[in-house]
Amino acid sequence: MKAKNNNKSSNADFIKSTKRLLGYMKNDYIKLIIVAVFSILSTVFMIVGPKIMGNATTEIFNGVMRKISNPSMGINFSKVLKIVIFLVVLYTVSSVFSYLQAYIMSGIAQRVSYNLRKEISEKLNRLPISYFDKNEKGDIISRVTNDVDTLSQSLNQSLMMAVTSVITVVGIFIMMLTINFMITIVAVLLVPITMFCLMMIIRKSQHFFKLQQKYLGKLNGKIEETYSGQNIVRAHNAERFEQLNFNKINNRLYETSWKSQFLSSIMMPMMMLISNVGYVVVAILGGYLTIAGKIAVGDIQAFIQYMRTFTQPLNQIAQIMNLLQSTIAAADRIFDFLDEEEIDFSAKEVIPDDKVEGAIEFEHVKFGYDENIVIKDFNLKVSPGQKIAIVGPTGAGKTTIVKLLMRFYELNHGRILLDGRDISTLELDEYRKNFAMVLQDTWLFNGTIMDNLKYGKLDATDEEVFSAARAAYADRFILTQKYGYETILSEDTKNISQGQKQLLTIARAILSNPKILILDEATSSVDTRTEEMIQNAMDNLIKDRTSFIIAHRLSTIKNADLILVLNEGDIVEQGTHDELMKNNGFYKNLYDSQYEELEEIN
Structure with missing residues (x-):
């Protein structure tokens, strides 16, 4: 029962993604109609070719038979030449229409890819930071590159092939009916058998095509991660570890790719088997009817050629199904990304630049990452122009505070005010213009x-x-x-x-x-002399601005107007450097421990 539900869900997703993908071509419907018309004309000209060629064969056969019965008579080469010239013109025109449809369709496919990449790029700017915390960069990049390229290439091929194949099947069926009804019925009996086999394979392989795109994204993510951290990998002799992790993902990709490609590849030999069986049956039946005088030699030659051609579009349909699976699997990943929850941009209130003073207030702020509460009940009031230092052990919530101030994350509870206005009611872009951040990285x-x-x-x-x-x-x-x-x-x-x-x-x-400045460990990775230069530069930057400074080196924030000491998401102490040292509490212990470390180093 569960398997049936999964199949229904998979089929529903397939149809939904297909409809949505077609929606990206709504501005190209006229061009799609032109492509369809060109495909029809090109295919029709190709279809009538064997019938006309059969007439030439019949004329030659009849001429030979006349020559045998009457040496003065023979083959009418003038008539045969006219038929050949007509065929050449017919096939030339067919090729021109085929070229035009390919040219137009390529443009449509590339426009769809362009619009998808544009939407993905715009979507990146509307996603909350939490999305990037939870997803690998390489996987996101893979959706922009691999998935869109897969979709573009298969879209370009599959749509043209689909139209051509359907027209070919219908056209050849009609042409075969004009030759002989009985043989046509025998040939048509192959279609339901073929389609049943195709649908059984497609149901099995679609699951693996989705997994193939998924693990391809993971592989890209691993490569990007290892490449960017190559210095660390070498420094820790972790090459073997990284290779094992890469191989693990690569093996999963191999397994899913192998299964998806194997299942799709057996479509063609299965089609060939069915078509060859049909060909043998038609050849035997056609030979019998020819001997019985119920069908002309040229017609049976044309019918056998039609029979061969009749299986080609069915083979193409098998290829289309293969391509469509890759297309929809890639489209699913792209649409999943485009459907991710976005930042709420509905707030429109704007504080004019000349009215922003820089007063900040945190009121009972509570926040956690995935229900892991980091900030429990944070309260703070900052006057315009104040220099606020935030210190505390690793994991105390220092960086989280400034990320909430920048509206990188939404609060679980409480609110943050800028000049008395709830920042969640302010237009986001205009709000962030008032800030500048200098980070450790x-x-x-x-x-x-x-x-x-x-x-x-x-x-x-x-x-x-x-x-x-x-x-x-x-x-x-x-x-x-x-x-x-x-x-x-x-x-x-x-x-x-x-x-x-x-x-x-x-x-x-x-x-x-900016009106408000955030400095997050801006001097933690430089030498003492450079730190002094950076400190002087930051003094110029901080002047007359509300500023929040996160620092591990407590010696750099002695002159702060207010020092907040955080531990486990709460303010455990606050005051100036001198006041906190006199309290002989948490801050003093932190300061003394750093001083002792410096003494040991010296």
């Missing part, structure tokens, strides 16, 4: 230093960029580069140091001129 893209800096303000002038770079102490190293601000940063920005990357991200933040 710097992100720069392959392009010039100028382009990377302007990412903070796309319409910035060159002078504004220079000014921001000077304020971040980044202009010193930029000007030492051979091409200055036009220096191309390589992939993964390997041609500059970690500290230099951090200075560029700070300059980018300064250029964006």
